[in-house]
Amino acid sequence: MRQFTAVVNPAAGRSSGTAALLPLARLLREAGAGLETRYSRSLDHARELAREAGERGDAVLAVGGDGMAGCVGGALSGTGAVFGLVPAGRGNDFARALGLPTDPDALARVLLDGEARPVDTIEVDSAAHGRESVLGSVYAGVDAVANRHANESRVLRGAASYYAGGLRAVAAWRPASYRITVDGVLHERRGYTVVAANSGYYGFGRQIAPGARLDDGTLDVVVIHHAPKRLFFAMMNELKTGAHLRRPQVEVLRGKEIRIEAERPLPYGADGEVDGQLPVTVRVQPGALRVLC
Template identity: 45%
Template sequence: MIRESFTAVVNPAAGSGAAAKTMIDLAKVLRETGARVQVTYSRGLSHATELAAAAASSGDAVLAVGGDGIVGAVAAGVLGTEAELGVIPAGRGNDLARAISLPRDDVSEFAAALRESASRPVDVALAGDRVVIGSVCTGLDAAANDAANRWRLPRKPIAYQIAAAGVLARWKPLTYTLTVDGITEELRGNTVVVANCPWYGGALKVAPAAILHDGLLDLVTIGDLNRRRLVPVLNGMKHGTHVTMPGITSRQIREVRIETDRPTPFYADGERLPAGPVTVRVQPGALHLIGA
């Protein structure tokens, strides 16, 4: 199969403006191979969804250009259609792109892969009405994401880890009420993550067992560990070894409702969600992802 027509939905602010240049270079090479390419620029997440939906209805493959937030927004636009989604990583975290086998270092090889690589049906998560392709989190990690967005930190993955170190100094655990596939339990802890993809927070392998196409989500919790014990957990996330440490649990689920005993941010694909509680559920095989 050779794809002939693409519409790119670009977040012009992603990567401090690098996303637009990335797509300009890629579009040039795609056109040189004979493909038709339309490049559009989003004014926000809801606009990105609208642009993606319009492209999907025209039969184009739809490219999400930017960070993980715009990938989720574009996924919402192609959900329920036969349109294929391609991911062009050009943001700060780019965590979903790590789960996709496309050669991104050479623009000519990348263009060829976008035209020729097979796509596969993959799952998404729904957090309320938000389509999530990577993960939902609340607790220490969400507070760090909040800080990374507010502080003047480098627009690189390390920003999340710098923010986590700053937040940790003042952090206090939460009491969570989790209703997991209909069964309610209580957890005193630091973080709850619902993952569709192994990575989050800029290359942290929070859910090493997560698979995009297994029809399940991975629920990872970090219990009531003190700061001294949290530091090796955060370091272990770089390689996914934290899930073997005391106080960490990881299991596969289909749905979870998350409530907290105090107001705290909830994040999905690096974007803030409305205040909790939030219910996250899997929608299996919901979209066709190029290179998955």
């Protein structure tokens, strides 16, 4: 029987994180599993708690949204530890890519009986932050600005915060000139964003890269070229189904190592958190994380 350590997002903390964990904890303990719950003080503290639990041989549960999943999963990447996810955030896009259920009974069965499947992670390398690992995607441009607005929202929640943040970001956006180097080949483009995707989803269920797979050892690089803003707003709706890929303004490249640069300071984000400014280099780490799914 598995021993679990649940690391709870400091933002989710005593509200949504606890609400998601309590019924699941009861089911795990009734089945005979051990469970220790740790509330992190920060994302750095969450990484520390995750590594300590993994070194003890516990299966480590990230309780929160995509930022928490990326934080805990990234800390365990390459360690051999077992990672589990309890979706309790706004987007939950990595859980969506894994096909995880939200029903406590179904999720408990996955965590108790599911196999630890190897999935890829992303190494992110930047001058400001050094090297760290994340799970879903790294995005540089208008979507990073939109995500910052969504995270700062105190009124709107869920999909509404992402949509409002997107509208605000696009309205103020100026086209950016990018230099995108994919496995040593340079592509110069002008547009809205560059997304290096391990998972197909980001931004609350938007299918930015429908062809991305978590275990294929490759990243899908989605480039949205310059277009009139009215067309970009239409594309925001098409992201729900992946229909944006049919537009000539959308290009998909694929590779294992991607460097993204721009002619002006631009933010990049990863797994729902805005981490820094370009340039950034990302590399796929094949099969680096063992995930219960």
